[in-house]
Amino acid sequence: MERTPPIDAKAFNAFEAEGWERRVDAYDGFFTPITGRLFGPLLDAVGVVPGTRLLDVATGPGHLPARAAERGAVPVGVDVADAMVTRARELYPTLEFHRGDAEELPFADAEFDAVTANFLLPHLARPERAMAELVRVLAPGGRLALATWDVPSRARLFGFFLEAFSEVGAAPPSDLPAGPDVFRFADDAAFTDLLATAGLRDVEVSPIDFNYEAATFDEYWQALQEGTVRMSSLLHGQSKETRLRIRDALKQKLNEHRAPTDTITLPVAVKLAAGRKLS
Numbered sequence: 001m002e003r004t005p006p007i008d009a010k011a012f013n014a015f016e017a018e019g020w021e022r023r024v025d026a027y028d029g030f031f032t033p034i035t036g037r038l039f040g041p042l043l044d045a046v047g048v049v050p051g052t053r054l055l056d057v058a059t060g061p062g063h064l065p066a067r068a069a070e071r072g073a074v075p076v077g078v079d080v081a082d083a084m085v086t087r088a089r090e091l092y093p094t095l096e097f098h099r100g101d102a103e104e105l106p107f108a109d110a111e112f113d114a115v116t117a118n119f120l121l122p123h124l125a126r127p128e129r130a131m132a133e134l135v136r137v138l139a140p141g142g143r144l145a146l147a148t149w150d151v152p153s154r155a156r157l158f159g160f161f162l163e164a165f166s167e168v169g170a171a172p173p174s175d176l177p178a179g180p181d182v183f184r185f186a187d188d189a190a191f192t193d194l195l196a197t198a199g200l201r202d203v204e205v206s207p208i209d210f211n212y213e214a215a216t217f218d219e220y221w222q223a224l225q226e227g228t229v230r231m232s233s234l235l236h237g238q239s240k241e242t243r244l245r246i247r248d249a250l251k252q253k254l255n256e257h258r259a260p261t262d263t264i265t266l267p268v269a270v271k272l273a274a275g276r277k278l279s
């Protein structure tokens with residue numbers, strides 16, 4: 001039986017927080033056009049209307065709060081990485097952003113009518129602890145919605161890479177802190193349970209699938225190396241030779257997804273869960 005290594009929550013969370021400090025440009029350049037496809041569905045799921053006090057947790061460069069403000073909401077964004085908060089304030093100087101950890105939010109109980117978190121869950125050692133915090137700051141009757149990656153067999157954006165990685169026999173670097181399964185909440189029952197256990201009702205999970213056209217293979221490869229924390233660290237810990245073998249295996253896989261131009265099609269699959277706090 002495969003043994004799962006014990007998780008040192010403090011070490012894993014510190015690794016994530018520190019990693020995101022150096023990812024702003026590469027993340028925003030490549031991944032925001034992908035994760036941004038969830039902004040509208042998340043805002044719809046929490047029922048944002050003019051005047052809604054919305055908290056966006058793990059806001060990154062702050063684009064979701066900006067979209068909420070366009071709908072007349074009063075948004076606040078919070079992120080653990082100073083560099084993300086700085087970028088969000090530069091991009092949207094009239095909006096409010098704070099540095100803060102999802103596991104210990106710097107807000108009072110029931111301060112918000114709605115809470116969103118787009119791709120926060122894969123970066124947490126203790127998702128249940130963060131969920132309790134997200135629900136704590138939500139007002140009774142308020143709505144909460146989160147999005148996370150579907151399994152790699154459907155979220156091919158990461159599936160192609162993870163398959164290429166194992167096909168060449170690469171192993172995760174030994175100094176990478178163990179963390180929970182990135183795709184744990186792709187499972188509808190696990191995702192529903194996370195929200196229900198935190199005290200939400202009327203929980204619904206929906207799949208959202210779409211294709212993303214990356215301009216070139218090199219753009220995709222660059223984003224895998226520099227635009228994420230855990231995936232990028234898998235690559236940084238390899239020898240140059242192994243990295244090149246992973247790159248070749250990935251390129252081979254993507255040949256069938258290449259248009260006559262250099263464009264590659266990356267199938268993306270996401271799960272969105274939403275629920276309501278009891279009045």
Ligand SMILES: C[S@@+](CC[C@H](N)C(=O)[O-])C[C@H]1O[C@@H](n2cnc3c(N)ncnc32)[C@H](O)[C@@H]1O
Pocket residue numbers: 013016017020031032035036057058059060061078079080081084100101102103117118119120123124
């Ligand atoms: C994949 S990005 C998502 C950014 C944004 N929500 C979006 O959709 O583009 C993950 C974000 O989670 C933030 N993050 C990671 N761990 C966090 C934590 N414990 N508390 C708050 N933010 C966290 C990172 O700094 C990063 O900005």
